[in-house]
Amino acid sequence: MAAMVLWLVTVVVVAVHSASAGVIEAEWEVKYKFWWPDCKEGMVMAINGQFPGPTINAVAGDTLIIHVTNKLSTEGVVIHWHGIRQIGTPWADGAAGVTQCAISPGETFTYNFTVDKAGTHFYHGHYGMQRSAGLYGMLIVRSPKERLRYDGEFNLLLSDWWHQSIHLQELFLSTSPMRWIGEPQSLLINGRGQSNCSQAAYFNKTIGLKQCTFRENDQCAPETLRVEPNRVYRLRIASTTALASLNLAVEGHELEVVEADGNYVAPFKVNDIDIYSGETYSVLLRTHSTPSSKHWISVGVRGRKPNTTQALTMLHYVGASDAERPIRPPPVTPRWDDYNRSKSFTNKIFAAKGYPPPPEKSDDQLILLNTQNLIDDYTKWAINNVSLSVPATPYLGSIRYNITPALHLKSPGKVLIGDYDIMKPPVNPNTTKGSGIYNFPSGIVVDVILQNANVLKGVVSEIHPWHLHGHDFWVLGYGEGKFKPGIDEKTYNLKNPPLRNTVVLYPFGWTALRFVTDNPGVWFFHCHIEPHLHMGMGVVFAEGVDRIGKMDIPDEALGCGLTRKWLMNRGRR
Amino acid sequence: MAAMVLWLVTVVVVAVHSASAGVIEAEWEVKYKFWWPDCKEGMVMAINGQFPGPTINAVAGDTLIIHVTNKLSTEGVVIHWHGIRQIGTPWADGAAGVTQCAISPGETFTYNFTVDKAGTHFYHGHYGMQRSAGLYGMLIVRSPKERLRYDGEFNLLLSDWWHQSIHLQELFLSTSPMRWIGEPQSLLINGRGQSNCSQAAYFNKTIGLKQCTFRENDQCAPETLRVEPNRVYRLRIASTTALASLNLAVEGHELEVVEADGNYVAPFKVNDIDIYSGETYSVLLRTHSTPSSKHWISVGVRGRKPNTTQALTMLHYVGASDAERPIRPPPVTPRWDDYNRSKSFTNKIFAAKGYPPPPEKSDDQLILLNTQNLIDDYTKWAINNVSLSVPATPYLGSIRYNITPALHLKSPGKVLIGDYDIMKPPVNPNTTKGSGIYNFPSGIVVDVILQNANVLKGVVSEIHPWHLHGHDFWVLGYGEGKFKPGIDEKTYNLKNPPLRNTVVLYPFGWTALRFVTDNPGVWFFHCHIEPHLHMGMGVVFAEGVDRIGKMDIPDEALGCGLTRKWLMNRGRR
Known part of the structure; x- marks a missing residue:
């Protein structure tokens, strides 16, 4: 291979x-x-x-x-x-x-x-x-x-879908007591899924869903991937799910992972991949020599107890007839809470050869505690005890024009962890709202340690895929339990850590990443789970503030809040 | 009385x-x-x-x-x-x-x-x-x-309610082929109604609804009007319905109409009132001498074939116990399509004594043909063949700052009626989008004749309550069929026409109104039926444009579209 x-x-x-x-x-x-x-x-x-x-x-x-x-x-x-x-x-x-x-x-x-x-x-x-x-x-x-060699490619954009409107979902999440939106009604591959039938019902009548029949042009009919034998295909896979962590497998075929989040990784072969919201992968798939057969591509939920049927589409070898069905059942999605299996996948990802290693030391370090909290009985997510509330004036604008109230944007603090017991519900669940902003000078090396914790009730900790705008970062490592400053840094992979823009934080664990502040701007850093972000799970990194002050920003980008007022009055100053 | x-x-x-x-x-x-x-x-x-x-x-x-x-x-x-x-x-x-x-x-x-x-x-x-x-x-x-004498007063804000979200309703109306939102699921009195039960089910088991039982603080439990015997109460009634034309009656009580749309009218007594969306009325109600009884206040749909149960609340004489029920059934809403009855009510409304008569002649006349049309198979409403599409830059702002594209805002024409056959579906149903603006100088007298017509299909013409912002106007008269310019003006009531801000246009008929352009500004004039306006049923009257150009308008009102751009660049000019 x-x-x-x-x-x-x-x-x-x-x-x-x-x-x-x-x-x-x-x-x-x-x-x-x-x-x-x-x-x-x-x-x-x-x-x-x-x-x-x-x-x-x-x-x-x-x-x-x-x-x-x-x-x-x-x-x-x-x-x-x-x-x-x-x-x-x-x-x-x-x-x-x-x-x-x-x-x-x-x-x-x-x-x-x-x-x-x-x-x-x-x-x-x-x-x-x-x-x-x-x-x-x-x-x-x-x-x-292109450095990869392949004969054809396919895009697989994965998403999850609810039957309730986003307006209702937003209200669910922001009402008191909070009402959870529940698991998605369906998973979609390139916008296509099935909630009231299964394409694979013929394998198992007990699934409770009838066999799908599609008419031509049905918007939910799957796009099959038509392939030729003995070829190499690149599958470009992206997950834009609101909630679901996913696992993708192609029945009877190995996948060679070659790219993650737009960066090449050292190739490795697996039977299935885990993909979290905000992540992308390219995998290479070599087709068999048999010219006529069909094979399931299955996408299922991991990391949360699933209540959503697998999304399915087909790998269709040219010789197979349209009416033909796969003779083997779809791959079974691995058990949702087998986190060791998930970690085993994550731990296979390293930068491809040729990528320079990260800087050896960092100039600054944040330890960001992820907690579920309450503000006046409204359920929120908070980072270092600040639940993000995005202001009406864009950060980039208030910094660009040095608008005074923006300078009062409060930072949640670089470390809060202290003697916080991450293994139990919070002793004091109350938190506050804030703008969650951190300021960094240009050209420094920043380490961020994401620290997971127990949620408000029960002994539970959830998966959070964190996405950083404006940067790729090195994923230096993952650990179990509470991060030990001064000790756990020694476990970092400084040799060939993968460059990514999204990284998973496992339950009750920590994830360390490093980036260089070489891109003046204001960059969102947040959990990519849509309801979590809606409930405050994010921070903002302002970087090279002095350079932002000289930046040419279109007025159209800043026609709201205090920047609108400022721009309307600048000629009067 | x-x-x-x-x-x-x-x-x-x-x-x-x-x-x-x-x-x-x-x-x-x-x-x-x-x-x-x-x-x-x-x-x-x-x-x-x-x-x-x-x-x-x-x-x-x-x-x-x-x-x-x-x-x-x-x-x-x-x-x-x-x-x-x-x-x-x-x-x-x-x-x-x-x-x-x-x-x-x-x-x-x-x-x-x-x-x-x-x-x-x-x-x-x-x-x-x-x-x-x-x-x-x-x-x-x-x-x-206050010139009216009464002992107490109540507000009755009437509305209609759908179980589908407005976002879905908006999409229904703007999809092709258009899907109608249907009749409301319920009528509300002061925000309270019942869709799955009836308070008056005990009178008639065949109604198909079970008897309501309310718990304390139920948001749908009616607010009863607690009254004393031998007193006079003012009921201030407003209709903010999205669609429904309503009829309100109080069992066993006459209503004396004394105010319409904020203007006193010559008092007249009726057993029930019709009220269209956008209208308000004050009625005086004299209570009986019996100190303990309960009487239904009923609100039902008129003007469209109803599929919504009456809204009910109670007039509760002080001596009656909470558990007691009205002994007579709720008033029956008059037949929905008995337009003669509706017109008979409308024709009772005259200005109270002391209001000066309108100017005898008008300086300008618009005849606005109301039609249902198509634009690329999307169903629209149009006025003189222009379906209103409100631009991204507010009219008031583009006129205030003389922003060139605003000056190209096209007027739909003062008269389109020509040989248009209002009694039949349109021969050419196609129309165009436009900004629907009419310009008037200050201090002139304008007559507007609203002309109804047949809808796209079938032999049907709908009720349209038209509301003018920024003005009260005189309602000069109503007529059947097509307005005959030069002839029908002679039927105008120039002696004591009521001053209103909303007026009904009956099916297949016309309504004439007069106002003076004494209030520089830009004033919306539109059908108050929410779906009709959403589908383009409105025009805009710009009045005293020269004075608008000198007006002090807060920048905050104009922070969008071309005005935002203009305001942001004014200092650079």
């Missing part, structure tokens, strides 16, 4: 700005549309009438100019380009309240940025819980000189 | 600005909340956690300063002060896209205006279909020298 991946001697990690860099320009209209993502009608947030949104196919170095027009009735909207570092263009990151004001109904905002390096990415709404409404799509950046 | 109403010799119609005018200041937070308006849980748009919103009790001449903070997740919001003329403060009228930009989540906007004359009014959301989400409340302006 080594021949499958041809590594160039010199791996170029730095940005590729080729002379032939192109421009991809598109006009997008966002509005609600009726759709049948899982064979039941629902409201999706569609882009140009499509769900999922259009796939962007770019080449490293390209400039993307996306004019987003909000055609919603009363809701603002933004688009976040997940995995794109936005070097020099932090205002184009699309995080509402952090890097820009939401685009108001009837208005158009132009995102103009460079996709500096190749990778498998996606984009999605980043305002309220609009990602859960289906506002997402793939963003593929190809390399002008 | 004449003694009931004591008319002062001189009726003061002009604004009352007494030296003792007060200030009513309030901070309002708008957000969704779970509520049980009709004994079934739903999402309401609550103000300070209340549904309906708090009642404002003001005195003519008072200044209202209402700081509205948007605590919604992703939706903008505005509040329209229905019936308040906003003399000198058109920016405070609260019509999104017309007089201001919607208030974005997290932001606060301050409405600051004078309630210049006494009257029964209400306020409500005026963005998307947010009124339908329950964003409304009463606004009572009392006179320092």
Whole structure:
């Protein structure tokens, strides 16, 4: 299988700005549309009438100019380009309240940025819980000189879907006592799933679902992956789930993991992959020599007790007839709470050869305690005892124009852990709201240790996939229990840690990551589980504040809150 | 009964600005909340956690300063002060896209205006279909020298309620083919109704609903009106329905109509009143001498084939026990399509003595044809063949700052009727979108004739209650069929037409109204049926454009679209 991946001697990690860099320009209209993502009608947030949104196919170095027009009735909207570092263009990151004001109904905002390096990415709404409404799509950046060898490729955008509207879900989460939204009604592969039938019911009548029958053009009918024998295919897999941690397997086929979050990893083979919300992977799949057969691709829930049937689609070898069915049942998703199995997968991920190692030492360290808390009987998530409440004035704007109230944005503190017992419900569950901002000078090395803890009730700790905007970071290591400062740092992998933008925090454990503050801007860092973020589970990293003050930020990005007022009055000063 | 109403010799119609005018200041937070308006849980748009919103009790001449903070997740919001003329403060009228930009989540906007004359009014959301989400409340302006004599008063705010969210309703209406939202699931009196039971089931087991039983503090339990015998009560009745035309009756009691839309009318007695969305009435009710009995107050649907049970509450004479029930059944709502009965009620309404008559002649005349149309297979309503599409830049702002694109706002034409056959479906159902703006100089007299027509299919014409912002107008008359210019004007009542801000347009008929352009501003004029407005049934009157150009409008009202851009760049010019 080594021949499958041809590594160039010199791996170029730095940005590729080729002379032939192109421009991809598109006009997008966002509005609600009726759709049948899982064979039941629902409201999706569609882009140009499509769900999922259009796939962007770019080449490293390209400039993307996306004019987003909000055609919603009363809701603002933004688009976040997940995995794109936005070097020099932090205002184009699309995080509402952090890097820009939401685009108001009837208005158009132009995102103009460079996709500096190749990778498998996606984009999605980043305002309220609009990602859960289906506002997402793939963003593929190809390399002008791809180092992987394969014969064809497929995109698999994974998501989860609820039958209740996001507005109702938001109210559920922000009412007192909090009402949990529950497990998703279905899992979707490229926006297609089935909630009231199973394609594999013929294997097991006890599943309680009838066999699916699709009519042509059914929006819930799966897209099968048509392959030829004896070929290598690249599957670009991204998870934009609101909640679910997923496991993907292809019956009868090994997967060779080669890319994670837009960075090459040292190839390794597995029968299935775990993928958390916010993550992307590329895997290479070599087809058998038999020209006519069908095989299940299954996607199931892990990390939470599942109440959602597997999503299924098919690997369809050219010779097989459309009517033919797979002769073996879909792969069984590993037990949801077998965390050791999950960790075993995670621990196989290392940077590909050629990536330089991280800096040996850090200049600053944050230890961020993840807790579930209460504010006046409303359930919240908090980081170092501050539950994030994004202000009406975008951080990037208040810093750019040095607007006084912004300077009072309170930092939650670099360490709170102290003698906090992470193995038990909080002794004092109360917390406070805050802007969760941390300030870093340019050019330093920052370590962040994410520390998990027990939730409010029972002996439970949940999975949190944390995503950092504006950066790739090195994942230095994972540990069980409470992080021991001064000791656990010694276990860090400083040789070949993978570069990622999303990393999982396991129950009752810790995760350490390192990044360099080399990208002036204001970068959201948050749990990628949509309800968790909605309930305050995030912080904000302001970086190179002095440089932000000289940055050219389009006024359109800052037409709200105190920045709007400032911009309207600047001529009067 | 004449003694009931004591008319002062001189009726003061002009604004009352007494030296003792007060200030009513309030901070309002708008957000969704779970509520049980009709004994079934739903999402309401609550103000300070209340549904309906708090009642404002003001005195003519008072200044209202209402700081509205948007605590919604992703939706903008505005509040329209229905019936308040906003003399000198058109920016405070609260019509999104017309007089201001919607208030974005997290932001606060301050409405600051004078309630210049006494009257029964209400306020409500005026963005998307947010009124339908329950964003409304009463606004009572009392006179320092009230001319009516009564012993007590009650507010009855009437509305209709759907179990489907407004977001789904909006999508229903804007999908192709259009899906109608259907009749409301319930009617509410002061936000309280019952959809799954009837308080009067004990009279008629065949109604199919079980007898209601309420627990204390049930949000759907009716507020009874507790009265003493031999007294006179003023019922202030307002309809903020999204759709339903209503009829209200009090079993065993006559109602003397004394006020309509904040203007006194010549008193007349009826057994029930018709009230259309956007209208308000005050009626005087004299209680009997029996100290202990209960009587139904019933509210039912008219003008559309009803599929909604009556809303009921009780008139509770002090001596009656809580457990006691009315011994007579609720009044039966008149047949929905007995339009002659409706017209008979409407034709009883004349201005009270002392109101000066309208100007004898008009300087300008619009004949506005109301049609149901298609734009690319999307169902719309249009006025003179233009379906209103409110632009992203508020009209008031584009006129204030003379922003060029605003000057291209196209007027739909003053007359379109021509040889249009209003009795049949349109020969050419296609229409166009437009900004629907009409420009009037200051100080002229304008006549508007609303002309109804047949809808797209079948032989049907619907009721449309039209509401004008910024003005009271004289209702000069109603007619059947097609308005005959040069002839029908002769039928106008120029002696004592009632002053109103909302007027009904009957099926296949016309309605004529007159107003004076004495209030510089931009005033929405639209069908008050929420789905109809959402589908384009409105126009905009710009009045005294030269004076608007000198007006002091808070920047906060115009922080969107081209006005935001203009305001941000003014210092650079």
